[in-house]
Structures are given as C-alpha cells and as structure tokens.
Amino acid sequence: MNALPATADVLVAGAGPAGLALTASLRAQGVDAVLVDRLAEGQNTSRAAVVHARTLEVLRELKVTDELVARGVKAPRFTVRERDRVLLTVDFDDLPTEFPYALLVPQNVTEELLLGRLEALGGAVLRPHELTALRQDADGVTGVLGDGHEIRARYAVGTDGMHSRVREELGIPFEGDTYAESFILADVRLDWASANPEVMLFFSREGVTVVAPLPGGRHRIVATVADAPEHPTVADVQRLLDTRGPRRDPARVTDLVWSSRFRVHHRLAARYREGRVFLAGDAAHVHSPAGGQGMNTGVQDAVDLAHRLTAVLRDGASADTLDAYETTRRPIAEEVVSFTDRMTRVATVGNPALRNLRNTFLRTLDWLPPVHRAMAMRISELSTAE
Structure with a gap:
C-alpha cells in the first residue's frame, strides 16, 4: 500500500x-x-x-494510443436510422487525422x-x-x-x-437539468447477420437506441426508456431491439454480459x-x-x-x-x-408529424457533403482542436 x-x-x-x-x-x-x-x-x-479521434491524438503523448487502438474496434461511420431506413450517414474516413474512425473500447x-x-x-x-x-x-x-x-x-x-x-x-x-427519461445500458452478444463495425442510432417514437460494436464480439446497447429497470435483462434488451431495431434482419440477444441503468443530466459548472x-x-x-x-x-x-x-x-x-x-x-x-x-x-420526438418532418430533414441533409464533413468533425471533436 x-x-x-x-x-x-x-x-x-x-x-x-x-x-x-x-x-x-x-x-x-x-x-x-x-x-x-x-x-x-x-x-x-x-x-x-467510444474514444474519438481527437482524444486518440491527445493521448499519444501518454503512449497509450497504440494499445488502445489495438484493443478496440474501429467504427468508420455513424448512421442514423428509423428501423430499416437510413436517414443520415456520418463517415469518418476523410477526417484530417491519423485516426479516421470512432474507436469502440x-x-x-x-x-x-x-x-x-x-x-x-x-x-x-x-x-x-x-x-x-x-x-x-x-x-x-x-x-x-x-x-x-x-x-x-x-x-x-x-x-x-x-x-x-x-x-x-x-x-x-452546477447549472442545468435532468432528462425525464431514464437510460438502459447493456453489453450483449447478438445473433445478427447484418452486424458490422459501425455505430447505429435508431430513432423511434419510444425513444433513441444506440447499437455499437465492442471488442470480443459484443455490442453496446444504450436506449432511452420511460422507467428503466435497475438491472435490465436479456428480455428487456430484446424488447428494445424488436420494437426499435431493424425489421428485415432482426438482432437476437444470446447473452447479457453486463447491464445497468442511469439518468442523464445536462449540466455545466x-x-x-x-x-x-x-x-x-x-x-x-x-x-x-x-x-x-x-x-x-x-x-x-x-x-x-x-x-x-x-x-x-x-x-x-x-x-x-x-x-x-x-x-x-x-x-x-x-x-x-x-x-x-x-x-x-x-x-426522442414523440409527435408523428414532427417525426416525419425530422426524418425528411435528415434525409435531405444526407445529400449534402458539407453536412457530413461538419458532423464528422463535430462528433470526432477535431473541430475543437487548437
């Protein structure tokens, strides 16, 4: 000691x-x-x-970046979806960095x-x-x-x-507030033919669900729910994927590695x-x-x-x-x-008319390369590099 x-x-x-x-x-x-x-x-x-490109750059001076990359999964893009329909794609492969991806670790x-x-x-x-x-x-x-x-x-x-x-x-x-929804957080193993190394954000009437690959064949699931159980089960996660995830190639949860719940705040000192x-x-x-x-x-x-x-x-x-x-x-x-x-x-827009408007707007943005670039720079945090 x-x-x-x-x-x-x-x-x-x-x-x-x-x-x-x-x-x-x-x-x-x-x-x-x-x-x-x-x-x-x-x-x-x-x-x-998720470790983003700017953080990998910053951590090079501590000599941990190479090992982080070796132990993570490289996600070349984020996609925003509603069930089987892709609304917006954010590609990282053209970023001005040695790390043109989001690292899942x-x-x-x-x-x-x-x-x-x-x-x-x-x-x-x-x-x-x-x-x-x-x-x-x-x-x-x-x-x-x-x-x-x-x-x-x-x-x-x-x-x-x-x-x-x-x-x-x-x-x-510590100024700000707390979102009304709670969040489920789970690491699972999936039987899913369409699994690929990208981060998927599924929008739905019930809330947002993130599905992201992790090392060792696992996936991270993050989802907003009205009232999350203290210890989400396989059935809880499967229900989320069934009601919010892809229909044409549904994902089946075969194992729950770890799960939790939390509430999300947006606060700033x-x-x-x-x-x-x-x-x-x-x-x-x-x-x-x-x-x-x-x-x-x-x-x-x-x-x-x-x-x-x-x-x-x-x-x-x-x-x-x-x-x-x-x-x-x-x-x-x-x-x-x-x-x-x-x-x-x-x-998490609930109104059907507003959801349709949101989806149309996002699909329109998907045709604009400058939007893709700006989103990739923002998410990777390279836009804040000095």
Missing part, C-alpha cells in the same frame, strides 16, 4: 479517465502529482465505450492503460481516500482526507465526477476555477451520451490543464496561463452540452 504524502505540487481527487490522464500527464512532465480516490478499487465496467480498458502509464511514471492511485475538505491561502491549498490526513499542495483538481465533493466544497453551481482549485471531466460538465463525447471531452480537459499547470510550476509561466484553461475549455463543454442536448431532443 502506498503511503499518503504530506505534500505535492498538485493534488488530484477522482481516478476516472480524466483524473488518470491528468495525473499521468503531470508526472510525465516532471510535476509531483498525487491522485486519491474514494473507492477501494476501480469500477471495472465498460461504461463509456470499454472504459475499463481505457482506465487500465492510463493507470498502467501512471504507474510506469512512478505514480499510483491512493485508495480509498476521499477528499472531504479544502483550505486555500495565497501560497497553496490544503486537502483534508476522510481520515483527517492533510496534503499540502500548490494546486488541486477535482476530477471526482458528477457528484463532485470538490465542486461542492468550492460552492460552484458555472466556473472551472476557484483560486488554486480547478475542475475537470464530469465534475465540470455532464451531458447526454448521444455522440459518445463525455469521457472524451473530460480527458481533453485533463491534458490541457496538465500542460498549463506544468508551464506555471516548472517553467515559471504567468498566472494568465491558468486563467486560459477555463476560457478555452468551458466554451467547448458548453457547445458539447448544447449539441448533445439537441441530438437527444431530436431523437
């Missing part, structure tokens, strides 16, 4: 993808960063399953590789230690853990998720900084899973902030470097929250 230190350059709370990426990036640049997490062990579930694999890199750099996740209080002064911040242990740091970062204790300690409002303490990842923004952009935006937050903190701590850069973190990253999150909210609301 790693001993708790008394001091650090940067104290990070929350060992999800954003916290792991931030801490590893800091340590790779010679900054003494300490990462604590309240859980006794990582969650080890697939959860977020379970979140636990992403976290495993980031943790491995952190450990190779001499770091670790110190568990189970929750950051419960913060005290700031002109020279630094003191983090108080649940057992009373104190860590004195120059800066601190909350990457501790939607219910961030750090954000609450800072008194930063009013600010990303309070003195010497910062927010990143889900502590700063949460939104609909439409487009699979949550984890990606959080990891990009983390690496951006790591570079800025390094510039100040190691290279003597001015405080303006840290101010630019919020002015750069918060507008990106604001646009992601807005974009995914629009996607979710369009996908």
Whole structure:
C-alpha cells in the first residue's frame, strides 16, 4: 500500500479517465502529482465505450494510443436510422487525422492503460481516500482526507465526477437539468447477420437506441426508456431491439454480459476555477451520451490543464496561463452540452408529424457533403482542436 504524502505540487481527487490522464500527464512532465480516490478499487465496467479521434491524438503523448487502438474496434461511420431506413450517414474516413474512425473500447480498458502509464511514471492511485475538505491561502491549498490526513499542495483538481465533493466544497453551481427519461445500458452478444463495425442510432417514437460494436464480439446497447429497470435483462434488451431495431434482419440477444441503468443530466459548472482549485471531466460538465463525447471531452480537459499547470510550476509561466484553461475549455463543454442536448431532443420526438418532418430533414441533409464533413468533425471533436 502506498503511503499518503504530506505534500505535492498538485493534488488530484477522482481516478476516472480524466483524473488518470491528468495525473499521468503531470508526472510525465516532471510535476509531483498525487491522485486519491474514494473507492477501494476501480469500477471495472465498460461504461463509456467510444474514444474519438481527437482524444486518440491527445493521448499519444501518454503512449497509450497504440494499445488502445489495438484493443478496440474501429467504427468508420455513424448512421442514423428509423428501423430499416437510413436517414443520415456520418463517415469518418476523410477526417484530417491519423485516426479516421470512432474507436469502440470499454472504459475499463481505457482506465487500465492510463493507470498502467501512471504507474510506469512512478505514480499510483491512493485508495480509498476521499477528499472531504479544502483550505486555500495565497501560497497553496490544503486537502483534508476522510481520515483527517492533510496534503499540502500548490494546486488541486477535482476530477471526482458528477457528484463532485470538490465542486461542492468550492460552492460552484452546477447549472442545468435532468432528462425525464431514464437510460438502459447493456453489453450483449447478438445473433445478427447484418452486424458490422459501425455505430447505429435508431430513432423511434419510444425513444433513441444506440447499437455499437465492442471488442470480443459484443455490442453496446444504450436506449432511452420511460422507467428503466435497475438491472435490465436479456428480455428487456430484446424488447428494445424488436420494437426499435431493424425489421428485415432482426438482432437476437444470446447473452447479457453486463447491464445497468442511469439518468442523464445536462449540466455545466458555472466556473472551472476557484483560486488554486480547478475542475475537470464530469465534475465540470455532464451531458447526454448521444455522440459518445463525455469521457472524451473530460480527458481533453485533463491534458490541457496538465500542460498549463506544468508551464506555471516548472517553467515559471504567468498566472494568465491558468486563467486560459477555463476560457478555452468551458466554451467547448458548453457547445458539447448544447449539441448533445439537441441530438437527444431530436431523437426522442414523440409527435408523428414532427417525426416525419425530422426524418425528411435528415434525409435531405444526407445529400449534402458539407453536412457530413461538419458532423464528422463535430462528433470526432477535431473541430475543437487548437
């Protein structure tokens, strides 16, 4: 077991993808960063399953991208469908990147590789230690853990998720709302002749359903429902595919690997900084899973902030470097929250006349190459690259 230190350059709370990426990036640049997490062990579930092109570019500096790609499934396109009819196709193969695809890889694999890199750099996740209080002064911040242990740091970062204790300690409002629908999340094995490596979004009167390939012959199913069961079953997932999925070549669920339910929020922290303490990842923004952009935006937050903190701590850069973190990253999150909210609301239109209008509009857009390009750049997050 790693001993708790008394001091650090940067104290990070929350060992999800954003916290792991931030801490590893800091340590790779010679900054003494300490990462604590309240859980006794990582969650080890697939959860977020899409890594987009911009995130793969950003993670190259941490030397995990090649292994991520090797362990994932490359999806060359997203298609929006209503049953058997394709309404809109978003191709990634012409993107200006080495990674012209969406990579489907379970979140636990992403976290495993980031943790491995952190450990190779001499770091670790110190568990189970929750950051419960913060005290700031002109020279630094003191983090108080649940057992009373104190860590004195120059800066601190909350990457501790939607219910961030750090954000609450800072008194930063988390502005937004919660969607009325709940979501089913399941990893399954399918008997499906038409299975191919693309992400399919099925629009229907009942809600939106995402079907995406995963490594090992599995598929990820995400679907909005009025009231999701706590532990969705094979029958629950099969019912969704029967009522919303393809008719000509129906998919049959043969095995349920893992399932869960959740509610989706669209919220954004009013600010990303309070003195010497910062927010990143889900502590700063949460939104609909439409487009699979949550984890990606959080990891990009983390690496951006790591570079800025390094510039100040190691290279003597001015405080303006840290101010630019919020002015750069918060507008990106604001646009992601807005974009995914629009996607979710369009996908879940209930009125038949409006659904027909939506479908006609999407089929019209499908004839316009500039629309394809803009959507691919937006979903891949290459449009936000500096």
